[in-house]
Amino acid sequence: MMNNLDDLKKIQELDPTGMLKAEEDFYEQLIEAQNIAKNADLLKLNSCEFKGVAILGMGGSGFSADIIKTLVADEIKVPVEVVKGYDLPAFVGKGWLVVAVSYSGNTEETISALNQAIGRDAYILIECSGGKLKDLAEKSGYSTLNIPSGLQPRGAIGYLFFPVYLAMDTLGLIDIDESDVKEALDLIKEKASIYNRKTLTTANPAKQLAVKIGDRLPIIYGTEGIYSALSYRLKCEINENGKTPCWWNNFSELNHNETVGWERLSGITSSFILIAFRDPEAHQKMKTRIEVTLGQIKSNVAEIVEIPVEGHSKLAKALSAMYLGDIASVYLALLTGVDPTPVVKIESLKAELAKLD
Numbered sequence: 001m002m003n004n005l006d007d008l009k010k011i012q013e014l015d016p017t018g019m020l021k022a023e024e025d026f027y028e029q030l031i032e033a034q035n036i037a038k039n040a041d042l043l044k045l046n047s048c049e050f051k052g053v054a055i056l057g058m059g060g061s062g063f064s065a066d067i068i069k070t071l072v073a074d075e076i077k078v079p080v081e082v083v084k085g086y087d088l089p090a091f092v093g094k095g096w097l098v099v100a101v102s103y104s105g106n107t108e109e110t111i112s113a114l115n116q117a118i119g120r121d122a123y124i125l126i127e128c129s130g131g132k133l134k135d136l137a138e139k140s141g142y143s144t145l146n147i148p149s150g151l152q153p154r155g156a157i158g159y160l161f162f163p164v165y166l167a168m169d170t171l172g173l174i175d176i177d178e179s180d181v182k183e184a185l186d187l188i189k190e191k192a193s194i195y196n197r198k199t200l201t202t203a204n205p206a207k208q209l210a211v212k213i214g215d216r217l218p219i220i221y222g223t224e225g226i227y228s229a230l231s232y233r234l235k236c237e238i239n240e241n242g243k244t245p246c247w248w249n250n251f252s253e254l255n256h257n258e259t260v261g262w263e264r265l266s267g268i269t270s271s272f273i274l275i276a277f278r279d280p281e282a283h284q285k286m287k288t289r290i291e292v293t294l295g296q297i298k299s300n301v302a303e304i305v306e307i308p309v310e311g312h313s314k315l316a317k318a319l320s321a322m323y324l325g326d327i328a329s330v331y332l333a334l335l336t337g338v339d340p341t342p343v344v345k346i347e348s349l350k351a352e353l354a355k356l357d
């Protein structure tokens with residue numbers, strides 16, 4: 001039995017620690033994140049010549065690395081490496097900027113890779129809200145982006161991604177256009193007024209997306225670049241907020257393998273919903289790929305839904321498309337009577353691993 005997403009009292013009961021509020025406050029979070037970047041002391045890193053940038057992080061924190069890598073890909077002149085794991089690749093070392101991102105500041109893979117970077121004499125930037133990383137940054141005097149605590153990492157994406165992205169501009173690695181930032185912020189402000197709990201389902205695309213997913217198994221399709229990062233993000237949000245299994249893939253890679261896999265088990269896949277990001281400004285070849293592929297798969301799934309991509313700049317497109325999926329995943333939890341916040345399996349595993357320290 002599904003809940004009514006317009007029942008504000010029920011929403012409040014199901015979400016006592018405010019995951020939906022964190023989403024509704026995304027615009028304010030981005031504004032505060034801008035101030036964190038503006039006031040950060042990056043003097044130690046200023047005027048360094050970086051050979052490359054490695055961004056370390058897992059899960060909700062690691063997503064900031066994915067989105068930054070795709071956002072800067074068209075202009076950055078040095079390699080950007082995303083490290084999601086215990087070990088740094090051998091080529092990351094002296095002369096590289098290593099950015100360790102961990103919301104809690106306690107994620108063991110991130111700390112392990114950071115320690116390797118310190119051992120190799122890389123330039124270090126830390127972003128966290130507390131924990132071991134904060135202690136390390138204070139003791140060792142590393143440049144730090146201190147972000148507010150008290151949220152779930154996935155609900156703190158504005159704090160996690162924006163200061164690092166803006167710091168890369170300050171450090172001369174990229175040149176962010178002020179007007180792109182303004183466009184993105186204006187669009188998020190407008191979307192926040194539409195996606196928030198008070199807007200009824202009939203006029204709220206985020207609630208509508210959650211209702212469409214309902215008890216269907218979602219598959220997310222993106223395209224290489226930002227929509228790859230966003231597809232993975234949406235899959236993780238549906239997993240963690242919605243407590244729902246979900247898988248993802250990318251055009252054009254999926255055209256070389258996955259499409260064939262839809263040929264069997266249509267009795268099972270008929271309860272799947274396919275969610276695709278569609279950028280109206282995509283290359284014509286990509287548009288055709290998507291068109292043809294969705295046509296091939298249509299009869300194997302219950303429904304195909306498109307996430308509309310709005311805005312002109314890459315930043316505005318990325319943030320607004322991500323926002324719709326993020327908040328829809330919270331509504332999915334509320335629709336199905338689940339508290340979006342707890343991530344019991346993640347925490348119990350971390351506790352088991354901590355016993356080995």
Ligand code: PA5
Pocket residue numbers: 058059060061062101102103104105106107110152153154240343346
């Ligand atoms: O959403 C979550 O809780 C996880 O994906 C965490 O972000 C992940 O386990 C890493 O923790 P942290 O973000 O604190 O480094």
